[in-house]
Each structure stands twice: as C-alpha cells, then as structure tokens.
Amino acid sequence: MKAQRFAHCSRHSAFAKHHLPLFGQSLPALNRSSAPAVLLDNVRLVRGGRTIVDDISLRVPAGSITAVLGPSGCGKSTLLSALTGELQPARGRVEVFGQAVPQTSKALLEMRKRLGVLLQGNGLLTDLTAGENIALPLRTHTDLPPPVLDKLVDMKLHAVGLLAARDLYPRELSGGMARRVALARALALDPPLMIYDEPLTGLDPIASGVIMSLIARLNRALGLTSIVVSHHVHETLPICDHVVVLANGRVMFNGSPEALQHSDEPLVRQFLNGAPDGPIAFDSPVRKQA
Numbered sequence: 001m002k003a004q005r006f007a008h009c010s011r012h013s014a015f016a017k018h019h020l021p022l023f024g025q026s027l028p029a030l031n032r033s034s035a036p037a038v039l040l041d042n043v044r045l046v047r048g049g050r051t052i053v054d055d056i057s058l059r060v061p062a063g064s065i066t067a068v069l070g071p072s073g074c075g076k077s078t079l080l081s082a083l084t085g086e087l088q089p090a091r092g093r094v095e096v097f098g099q100a101v102p103q104t105s106k107a108l109l110e111m112r113k114r115l116g117v118l119l120q121g122n123g124l125l126t127d128l129t130a131g132e133n134i135a136l137p138l139r140t141h142t143d144l145p146p147p148v149l150d151k152l153v154d155m156k157l158h159a160v161g162l163l164a165a166r167d168l169y170p171r172e173l174s175g176g177m178a179r180r181v182a183l184a185r186a187l188a189l190d191p192p193l194m195i196y197d198e199p200l201t202g203l204d205p206i207a208s209g210v211i212m213s214l215i216a217r218l219n220r221a222l223g224l225t226s227i228v229v230s231h232h233v234h235e236t237l238p239i240c241d242h243v244v245v246l247a248n249g250r251v252m253f254n255g256s257p258e259a260l261q262h263s264d265e266p267l268v269r270q271f272l273n274g275a276p277d278g279p280i281a282f283d284s285p286v287r288k289q290a
C-alpha cells in the first residue's frame, strides 16, 4: 500500500526507493479505534486579535500518521498550539483522546505528559549531554531510581539509533543527530501522541530521509499516533496515512495522500506545484480582514 503511495510521488521515487525499506516490508495493521486521537470541531483560533484559522474540523484516527501541510504562515503551528493547550480556541471544540484540552494549568500538565512534542528548532539544552537532555523529562515527571532512568535513556537513544552519542553535547552533534536526540527526548515519557512541527527544517536531504523514516517506524513500532506539520510536501506524503492542507486560514483538503495527488482544487494544485501565483494569497486576506 505504501509502495503505491510512493508511485504517485514520481518526482521523488529516489526518496521512496532509498527510504521505504527502512520502515519495514510488512506494516502491522493500524491501531484504529473508533475514537479519534484528536478531534477538532469547527475551531477558530485567534492570535493578537486576528483570526489565524477558522472553521477547522478534523479527526486524526488513532494509530495514524496525519500530515498537516500548508504554506508558511498559514497557521500550522497555531493549530498545534491548540492541541497542546497553549492557545484556547475562540470558537469550537478541541479534544485529545476523547477529552477536551483542559484549561487549568494542573490538568494541562497532566495532559501534556501524553503528548510528545518536537517543536521547530530542537530546544536541546546546550550544557547537557544528549543523554542528560533525554533524562530531563524523566527526572521532572517521575521518581525513577538512577539505574532505571539510565536504562530508559539508553532505550530512547537506541530507538533513534544514537546510543553512541549519549555523552556528546549538542554542539558535537550534526543537525540530523541533534534532531534525533530531540525526538528521543520527546519520546521519553512514552506519549501515545507525537506532534512534529517542521521536523525537516534545516536538514539536508539524507538527514531528512532518516528523520521521516524514523517518524514512520516509531509510529508503527510503538503504536503511536503522529501529527506531522510541514511545508515539505514530497518528503512528508510518503509516510502519512492522512493529509490535511491548510491555506488561507481554512482546511483546503482532507483525505488520503493518493487523493491529494489527484485533487484538482486550484489551491491544492498551487501548493503542490509551488506556483507563486494562484488562489493562495500569501499576503493572506484572512489576516487583513480579521
């Protein structure tokens, strides 16, 4: 099934050929339960008095990898901030694992333990080693004895293929390695939902392929649900089950990667083709009106 998806991304068949085997020949069935991992119902998000996105309704099935694509500034990170509870919706409902995102800070902290977030930029602490960075959330949120903590850190490093980098400082890591350490840290508390905000920013094509393969492999192997926010369409599509395209403050497409490739919606085509002129107003009228 995945191979067919790659076939649609003909421009990137080299990417497919090199990276498909990395995440397994036979993929286990998705852990699809009836309740979505994330639900947005008619959501409006406002920042600084401006409506950034409006009328957003979507379901992220448990076990899936969902890509949220769209041009820079269209509100992708803003959408994520509604999932983490950083931003309360001005209208509509946001649920994570069947529960409304809480408003009180204590409940929010509890919920965030179940969210692994890899934000734009790695956010690694420069005076801590890779291992110490990964241990940080475990030290903060658990009372595990040091030997257990060490073992868990090793397991997370192993999961991202960086066991040997445990004692290296962020300045000693390549961009791709640093991103993988940040990913391991996001996984530290075994969250069932992973959110990646522009995981490829600043990475070369090989490191990008490694990160995307890792996101896919971890999702399958650990039975996670993943949301990948990106403007890197052709790198992201091959690993995802669902795609949401945001543009001009709205959901312009919501469906499978195959359907996206065949969409004749002008906004979607403009975004996929990277055309400078078209219905996507990069100086967004949504912002001017709001």
Ligand SMILES: Nc1ncnc2c1ncn2[C@@H]1O[C@H](COP(=O)(O)OP(=O)(O)O)[C@@H](O)[C@H]1O
Pocket: 047, 048, 052, 070, 071, 072, 073, 074, 075, 076, 077, 078, 079, 287
């Ligand atoms: N804290 C904020 N206050 C006011 N406006 C913001 C804030 N954060 C982002 N924005 C605006 O919201 C819009 C969407 O931003 P963002 O969600 O970061 O887009 P994307 O992640 O798709 O590139 C942009 O116009 C940006 O300037």
Ligand SMILES: [Mg+2]
Pocket: 076, 077, 078, 120, 197, 198
């Ligand atoms: Mg962003």
